[in-house]
Amino acid sequence: MIKATRTDDRELIINAELIIEIQETPDTIITMSNGKKVLVKEKAAEIVSRVIEYRQKIMNGIEKAGEV
Template sequence: MIKVTRLKSQDRELVLNAELIETIEETPDTVITLTNGKKLIVEESMDEIVHRVMDYRRALYRNLR
């Protein structure tokens, strides 16, 4: 799970299941497309999302050892 901030929304912060991310693009806003087709527009950059997902997965695998 990673924490992201919705762009221009009242409920700004949310926790996203990183395993559901299909694509991330900057158009110039960062758009995350999930495997179910839902799209989220967030404040974080594409690079920041990628780093958060990598950190999340590292933490998961570290706990498996």
């Protein structure tokens, strides 16, 4: 899960696994796998960074679990 900010300043938690695409038009629109579109304040590059960081944390956890 990643955090983002709606345009009205409310915090939003998004399931990073369900993101299909991110567009800047110039607002950032995140399209989810169910077709829902979410408008957020963060730039697309920041959302991508958060998704990468989220996935790295998951992979690091899997690697550590294998070190038993």
